[in-house]
Amino acid sequence: MCTNKKYTLSDEIVDYINECLVKEHPESYLIAILHKVQGIYGFLSEIHLDEVAHLLQVPTANVYGVATFYHYFRLKPRGQFAISVCMGTACFVKGADSVLTSFKSELGIDMGETTSDGLFSLEGTRCIGVCALAPVVTINDRVYSNVVSQQVSQILNEIKAAERV
Structure with a gap:
């Protein structure tokens, strides 16, 4: 469980990731986590991807790979x-x-x-x-x-x- 660092991710997301960490194979929740992040912020920033990787204790490249593989995820904010x-x-x-x-x-x-x-x-x-x-x-x-x-x-x-x- 990661609690000693201040994140830009909402407490809701950090809590969700911490819940995933106590389960078997927490990295298998990555897509669900990214959906949640994008649902709240509208897109996945580099900072979001770095923080998700840090919290899940996986390389940022793995998180970035998933975020860029799936068409649904956006790395830039959308227009109105x-x-x-x-x-x-x-x-x-x-x-x-x-x-x-x-x-x-x-x-x-x-x-x-x-x-x-x-x-x-x-x-x-x-x-x-x-x-x-x-x-x-x-x-x-x-x-x-x-x-x-x-x-x-x-x-x-x-x-x-x-x-x-």
Whole structure:
């Protein structure tokens, strides 16, 4: 049990990790721990990864390896509006690559990046399971269906207007 160091991780997470340490194979809880950290902070910072490694008593490289292997984990904060362009087969065939290119151009960022004002982040994602609506874009929890590249500017402008940006 680690208690002699001050962590930036919340007490809830440190307590959870300490609970895992008394179990057999505590490192097997790494994915659950990373989910918990990301759930609280929104992403996994280098400091978070270092502290998790220290608490679990495993090399930081092991923690980093897991965090970068799984698509779900983010090492950078997301924007207020997380834009995900589905790149599944149906969406791709119906023009998702062109939609993604339009978002990149309009926002001035690449996949995996966040705009400098922290408003938008952009990512391509695997199939989200609504292939009949292809191509699909999700922005936070809202689903946009049958999106074409010409709509991208309008979608972004509507969000900005609603936020009065």
